[in-house]
Amino acid sequence: MSAFSAIGEEREIDQNEFTPGIEPQATWCPGCGDFGVLKALKGAMAELGKNPDEVLLVTGIGCSGKLSSYFNSYGYHSIHGRSLPVARAAKLANPDLEVVAAGGDGDGYGIGGNHFMHTARENHDMTYIVFNNEIFGLTKGQTSPTSPKGHKSKTQPHGSAKDPVRPLSMSLSAGASYVARTAAVNPNQAKEIIKEAVEHDGFAHIDFLTQCPTWNKDARQYVPYTDIQQDDEFDFDVTDRREAADAMYDAESRLYEGEVLTGRFYRDDRPSYSQEKQSTGEMPETPLAERYFDDDYEWERSYDFMDRHR
Ligand SMILES: Cc1ncc(C[n+]2csc(CCOP(=O)(O)OP(=O)(O)O)c2C)c(N)n1
Ligand code: SF4
Ligand SMILES: [Mg+2]
Numbered sequence: 001m002s003a004f005s006a007i008g009e010e011r012e013i014d015q016n017e018f019t020p021g022i023e024p025q026a027t028w029c030p031g032c033g034d035f036g037v038l039k040a041l042k043g044a045m046a047e048l049g050k051n052p053d054e055v056l057l058v059t060g061i062g063c064s065g066k067l068s069s070y071f072n073s074y075g076y077h078s079i080h081g082r083s084l085p086v087a088r089a090a091k092l093a094n095p096d097l098e099v100v101a102a103g104g105d106g107d108g109y110g111i112g113g114n115h116f117m118h119t120a121r122e123n124h125d126m127t128y129i130v131f132n133n134e135i136f137g138l139t140k141g142q143t144s145p146t147s148p149k150g151h152k153s154k155t156q157p158h159g160s161a162k163d164p165v166r167p168l169s170m171s172l173s174a175g176a177s178y179v180a181r182t183a184a185v186n187p188n189q190a191k192e193i194i195k196e197a198v199e200h201d202g203f204a205h206i207d208f209l210t211q212c213p214t215w216n217k218d219a220r221q222y223v224p225y226t227d228i229q230q231d232d233e234f235d236f237d238v239t240d241r242r243e244a245a246d247a248m249y250d251a252e253s254r255l256y257e258g259e260v261l262t263g264r265f266y267r268d269d270r271p272s273y274s275q276e277k278q279s280t281g282e283m284p285e286t287p288l289a290e291r292y293f294d295d296d297y298e299w300e301r302s303y304d305f306m307d308r309h310r
Helices: 034-047 064-070 083-093 105-111 113-122 167-174 187-199 241-255 273-280 288-293 300-308
Strands: 055-059 074-077 098-104 126-132 178-183 203-209 225-227 260-267
Touching (some): 034 187, 064 098, 083 105, 083 113, 083 288, 113 126, 167 178, 178 187, 178 241, 241 260
Parallel strands (some): 178 203, 225 260
Antiparallel strands (some): 178 260
């Protein structure tokens, strides 16, 4: 597989092409929602006609972070909370790559929260999937930023005193240009939402509800769910910020009352970070990745820099 050979090649893709040749056995527990993300992602990429070598999947640390081991594409299993800066750098260096970043609620809304805020604000063109199981799964069930108030765990045995973060509202106010929530128990909706997110030019954030039957509730934690686009009660305009904000606030509150509202919440078509940079002339026309592989490219700036520091 070379870095550029298959980019742009059009052919029918089978979703099994996204299963690694030497398939590592997934170590997720039976009934874990993470399997649902893997299935939806494979289906979405195949239906979009993406070749595995057109895709880069960058993950953080957690049960969710293992996704890049079970998905056949370029992959980078980064460090806790740091998938987004890695994904941003890769996208800027090689804009032809379809970049997907993924990680847990602890990873993205806790330790990596600052990267989340600024990647959304700058509207980097990528898909960000947050596996939201309301818990630290990998480290055995500690309270996470999305755990409900009063939730008892080893770290808060008397119950969490904190209100959970509101991931959809946070994303909207930070500046994400596509915001959706889906659930592993709803694989068809999940696949369609991932397809939209991948096709969106800008930062597309998916809060993906992934049940953790081992450390949180049970495999039916997010059942039943409602698709807000299919329910007359939620007749709002996803391109209207205020209406989207109200719908998000409602969905976030009702999740903790046992009502699971999923679907598309917000979308705008403002230019992505790269498009803005190109329009001001700040972004070089030849992407960094192509310059690196071009033997004739003169690395003037690097040479100058080295001369100055000899
Ligand atoms: C810098 C750093 N701090 C803490 C840890 C320990 N750690 C590993 S995974 C994790 C939390 C995982 O929770 P989440 O991000 O929600 O992912 P999940 O396992 O639930 O998918 C923590 C605290 C670490 N690996 N690196
Ligand atoms: S601990 Fe929870 S999140 Fe981790 S693999 Fe098991 S069920 Fe999934
Ligand atoms: Mg988690």
